[in-house]
Every structure is written in structure tokens, then in C-alpha cells.
Amino acid sequence: MNFAYKTSVIAVATALALTACSFAPSGEPPVMPSPTHYGAQAQPSKTVVADGVAQQFDIGSTAVPQWWRLYRSDALDALVDEGLRNSPTLAATQRTLSAAQEELRGQIGSSTLPSVDAAAQVERARSPVVPGIGPSEVRYNFFAGQIQTHYTFDLFGATRYANAAATDRVNVQAYELEAARRALAANIVGTAINVAALDRQIALTERLVAVASETANEDQQRYALGSISHVQALNSTQEADSIAASLPALHQQRATAVHALAVLMGRTPDNAPTVPDLDSMALPDHVPVVVPSELLRSRPDIQAADAAVKAASADVGAATAQLFPSLSLTASMGRGGFSWPAMLSGAGGLWAIGAGLSQPLFHGGALFAQRRASIDTCDATVLHYKSTVLSAFQDVADSLAALDNDAQTLASAERAAQAAHAAFDETASRARLGSLPSTAQHASEQRFLNAQLGAVRAGSQRMSDTAALFQAMGELPDDQLHVTSRE
Structure with a gap:
């Protein structure tokens, strides 16, 4: 080993020792913009009235912890509670966190206290x-x-930085557990709403099949009497079969959703739960809109990215301290x-x-390479934090826009269903008086049923997007889940 290399090592080590801030970055996440509103356009204070509800956007309020209870359905609450209690995936994540916390306690104890044997x-x-x-x-x-x-x-903080990095990585796992818990609740609510909407769609489609079949049978009889063409009779049969072909797909969607719901709750698919009716779930009329600066604290994915930045910063300090005497x-x-x-x-x-x-003197450049690698990793975690925050802003912006558009879609679908209902009532009355053929009544009823299907889809989408917004707002973290002390 030549003298020039030893001199350069000592010079670098001395410079780092004299500059305390060079041991590690601050660990604070970068300052992110705090826009006045999330989307390209400012969100309205409330949506239009649809299904009798104009949802109010409570701007500046805090996130709701058990937001699914706002649907005011005891059956839905029971599904979520059972899922949070029995999900094996969530339990495995909890056990993994507990193991990491115990390993951290062991690491801190063995590295900061003398060993006696x-x-x-x-x-x-x-x-x-x-x-x-x-x-x-x-x-x-x-x-x-x-x-x-x-x-x-620990003269130069190698142990202190290593323990701080380990602590923050445990915090990352704690925030990921919270994110998994909230995601599980949102998946259960969304799946339950989907199943309830499919039940309603299946019932309406079954009636559509019955009406179309009646029309096809009557047209076959009319064709036999020579009052309509063969093409018209074939068209009626084709329409009835096309509607009937859509029914198995709805049944398959429901079966898949019910099986998924059972697994989310920790059950086997053959023991799927009973899903509450769509009418038994009330749409929350007030939804929180957390300000962007508060969203950084309420979203567990952002908190996890923040903890990862702190861990990577401590890694830089540990790698730097390895250059100094022990x-x-x-x-x-x-x-x-x-x-x-x-x-x-x-x-x-x-x-x-x-x-x-x-005192390290020559390690083939490994110590300096490790320090440079830790700096690059720290820079990467900072960029990942920025990406996570921007994605969270987009998530909220999309959810807010969806609720506004859902309300407008549902309002239009309701008006269409009401008009179709009125037309069907009038057509049915005229058919009973003999002024219109029964096929006209069937056609009017089909239009009414299709309009109802559109309203059901729009209403269930609005309920699902409301759950997505609650999920996007996060929740103020529970400090008991996290190791907050950093050596």
C-alpha cells in the first residue's frame, strides 16, 4: 500500500470528521408543493342531487378512521370487522412486524450495552x-x-446510525401494515357493493329475459297468422336469446366476487357470507377532503416512504462512520x-x-464504494417519496372528480328511468284498453328495465367511488404501532 493512498484516506476521514453534516443527510423528506386543490379544476363544495343525496365535500376536515360505518349498514360493518379479525394475509403481516420489532430490540440491546458472558x-x-x-x-x-x-x-456514530436505520425500517413495515389494513377494508366494502349491485342487475336481467321471451313467442304466433314478417319474428327471437346470453356472465361475475369476498374475510369460498342488499347501504352524504399538507401525514404509503428516506439517510451515516477508528x-x-x-x-x-x-486503511476502495452506494440509495428513496406523494395527489384528484361525475351520471340515469317508467305506465294502460298491442307494452317495459339497469350501475359506482375516496384520504397514524425513538 503506497503512502499517497494512506494520505488520501486520512485526509478524507479528517474532512468528514470536521464536517458533521457530511455523516448523513438530515433524513427529512423533501418539501412538496401544497396545491390549493387536487385536480385540474377546483372541486365543488357538493355534488348535484342524485338518488336524493347531494354529497358534501368537507374541505379541511380530518380523515375518518372507520369510514365504512358511514354506510349505516350493520351487515356491512360485520363483514369488515370479520375480515380485519380473520384475514390470514393481514395476520401474517402483523406477525412479520412483530418479528421485526423483536429483532430491532435485540439489535439495539446487543449494540449499545456491554456483552457479559x-x-x-x-x-x-x-x-x-x-x-x-x-x-x-x-x-x-x-x-x-x-x-x-x-x-x-460508538465514537463516530456507526452503531447509532445503524440502529436508527433499523428503527425506521421497522416503521416502514408498521405503515405498510396500516396500508394493508385499510386496503382490506376498502376491498371488502367495494366487493360487497359489487355483489349487491350484481344481485339487482341479475333480477332486472331475468325480468328482461322473461319479457323478451314473451315478445318472441307472441311474434312467432303473429308470424304464423301472417300479420308480421318472418324477419321480424326471427329478430325477436334473436333479441331474446342475446339478452338471455348476458345472464350467465352476470352470474359468473357474482360468483367470482362472492368467492373473493369470502377469501378476503378468511373464509373458504364454499362458506361465502351473506351480502347486504343494495338498498340497506346508505350513501355517506359527507365526505372529508383532507388538505394536501395533512394528507402527507394521513396516508400510510406516504408515511412509509418518509420512514424509508430516514432509514436510507441513516445508512449514509453508518457507511461514513465506518471510515473512522473503532x-x-x-x-x-x-x-x-x-x-x-x-x-x-x-x-x-x-x-x-x-x-x-x-482504523481502516486499505479495503480496496470498498468502504468508499459502500458510502457512495448508500448516498445513491438515499437519493433514490427521496425520489420514490416524491413519486408516492404525487401518486397520492392524483389518487385523491381522480376520486373527487369521479364522485362529481358519478352524481351527474346517476342523476341523468334516474331521469331516464323515471321517463321510461312513465312511458311504460302509459303504454301498459293503453294496452289494457286495447289501443296498443301487447308487444308495444313489452317493448316499453324493456326500455324501462334497461334504464333501471343503467341507474343501478351508476348508483353502485357512486358508492364504490365514495369508498375509494375514503381510502385515498388515509387516516391519522397510530403512534403505538411505530417505534418512534431514534438513537
């Missing part, structure tokens, strides 16, 4: 002697007992001898004390 030795030995002098061999016993201690002084102290005390009386006598005392100082 007790050792005992009992030995029976044989040693040869010089030929011709005395016996040909010597056999003896040896007894020893010692208490040994070891401690490494001082350790060892001591031992005990007793020993070739017999029990000798061991227990005053002459059997044993003790040792020592100190070791180590």
Missing part, C-alpha cells in the same frame, strides 16, 4: 516429558471459570488451577483487561 472449563490432559528425566508422561487436570465482558465504543474494550475475571483446591485458593485468581483500536 460466563465461561467454565474442565480439562483432563496428558503431556510427554523429556526422555530419561522423571516419568515418561504427565497427566493433569485443569479447572477454570471466568466472566468475560466486551464493549465497543475502539473496543475487553475484560475478564475468574479463577483457575490444576485442582479444585488450587483453583479456589488465592493463587488461582485470573484476570485480563485490554483495549483495541482499529
Whole structure:
């Protein structure tokens, strides 16, 4: 190793020691913009009235912890509670977090406190002697007992930074657990709404199939009497079969959704739960809109990215501290001898004390490469934090826009259904009086049923998007889940 390299190592180490801030970045996440509103256009204070509800956007309010209870359905609450209690995926994440917390406690204890060990030795030995002098061999016993201690002084913070990085990584797992819990609740609510909407669509489609079949049968009879063309009769049959072909797809969607719901709740698909009716779930009329600066605290994914930045920053400090000297102290005390009386006598005392100082001089550039790698990793986590925040803003903006558009879509669908209902009532009355054929009544009823299907889809989409907005707003973190003390 040449003198110039040693000089450069010492110079760099000295410069880093004199510049405290160079050991590690601050660990604070970058300052993100705080827009006045999330979307390209400012969100309205409330939506239009649809299904009798104009949802109010409570701007500046806090996130709602158990937001699914705002649907005011005991059956839906029971589904979510059971899922949060019995989901194996969520339980596995919780166990993984508990294991990480225990490992962290062990790491902090072993690295910040002296290690003390007790050792005992009992030995029976044989040693040869010089030929011709005395016996040909010597056999003896040896007894020893010692208490040994070891401690490494954290002169430049290598241990402190390593423990801080480990602490923040445990916090990342804690926030990920919270994100998984909220995602599970949102999936259960969304799936339950989907199943309830499919039940309603299946019922309406079954009626559509019945009406279309009646129309096809009547047209076949009219064709046989010569009052309509064969093409018209075939068209009626084709329409009835096309509507009937859509019914198995709806049943399959429902079966898939019910099976997924059962698994989310920790059940087997054959033990799927009973899903509440769509009418038993009330649409929340007030939804929170957390301001962007508060969203950074309420979203667990952003909090996890924040903790990852802190962990990566501490890694830089640990890698930097590895360039500096390490001082350790060892001591031992005990007793020993070739017999029990000798061991227990005053002459059997044993003790040792020592100190070791180590300064890295040449590691093939590994220590500097590790430090540069930790800096690059830290920069990457900062960029990931920015990306996570921007995605969260987009998530909220999309959800707000969806609720506004859902309300308008549902209002239009309701008006269409009301008009179709009125037309059907009038057509049915005229058909009963004999002024219109029954096929006209069937056609009017089909239009009414299709309009109802559109209203059901729009209404369920509005309920699902409301759940998505509650999920997007996050929740103020529970500090009991996280290790907040950083050495």
C-alpha cells in the first residue's frame, strides 16, 4: 500500500470528521408543493342531487378512521370487522412486524450495552516429558471459570446510525401494515357493493329475459297468422336469446366476487357470507377532503416512504462512520488451577483487561464504494417519496372528480328511468284498453328495465367511488404501532 493512498484516506476521514453534516443527510423528506386543490379544476363544495343525496365535500376536515360505518349498514360493518379479525394475509403481516420489532430490540440491546458472558472449563490432559528425566508422561487436570465482558465504543456514530436505520425500517413495515389494513377494508366494502349491485342487475336481467321471451313467442304466433314478417319474428327471437346470453356472465361475475369476498374475510369460498342488499347501504352524504399538507401525514404509503428516506439517510451515516477508528474494550475475571483446591485458593485468581483500536486503511476502495452506494440509495428513496406523494395527489384528484361525475351520471340515469317508467305506465294502460298491442307494452317495459339497469350501475359506482375516496384520504397514524425513538 503506497503512502499517497494512506494520505488520501486520512485526509478524507479528517474532512468528514470536521464536517458533521457530511455523516448523513438530515433524513427529512423533501418539501412538496401544497396545491390549493387536487385536480385540474377546483372541486365543488357538493355534488348535484342524485338518488336524493347531494354529497358534501368537507374541505379541511380530518380523515375518518372507520369510514365504512358511514354506510349505516350493520351487515356491512360485520363483514369488515370479520375480515380485519380473520384475514390470514393481514395476520401474517402483523406477525412479520412483530418479528421485526423483536429483532430491532435485540439489535439495539446487543449494540449499545456491554456483552457479559460466563465461561467454565474442565480439562483432563496428558503431556510427554523429556526422555530419561522423571516419568515418561504427565497427566493433569485443569479447572477454570471466568466472566468475560466486551464493549465497543460508538465514537463516530456507526452503531447509532445503524440502529436508527433499523428503527425506521421497522416503521416502514408498521405503515405498510396500516396500508394493508385499510386496503382490506376498502376491498371488502367495494366487493360487497359489487355483489349487491350484481344481485339487482341479475333480477332486472331475468325480468328482461322473461319479457323478451314473451315478445318472441307472441311474434312467432303473429308470424304464423301472417300479420308480421318472418324477419321480424326471427329478430325477436334473436333479441331474446342475446339478452338471455348476458345472464350467465352476470352470474359468473357474482360468483367470482362472492368467492373473493369470502377469501378476503378468511373464509373458504364454499362458506361465502351473506351480502347486504343494495338498498340497506346508505350513501355517506359527507365526505372529508383532507388538505394536501395533512394528507402527507394521513396516508400510510406516504408515511412509509418518509420512514424509508430516514432509514436510507441513516445508512449514509453508518457507511461514513465506518471510515473512522473503532475502539473496543475487553475484560475478564475468574479463577483457575490444576485442582479444585488450587483453583479456589488465592493463587488461582485470573484476570485480563485490554483495549483495541482499529482504523481502516486499505479495503480496496470498498468502504468508499459502500458510502457512495448508500448516498445513491438515499437519493433514490427521496425520489420514490416524491413519486408516492404525487401518486397520492392524483389518487385523491381522480376520486373527487369521479364522485362529481358519478352524481351527474346517476342523476341523468334516474331521469331516464323515471321517463321510461312513465312511458311504460302509459303504454301498459293503453294496452289494457286495447289501443296498443301487447308487444308495444313489452317493448316499453324493456326500455324501462334497461334504464333501471343503467341507474343501478351508476348508483353502485357512486358508492364504490365514495369508498375509494375514503381510502385515498388515509387516516391519522397510530403512534403505538411505530417505534418512534431514534438513537
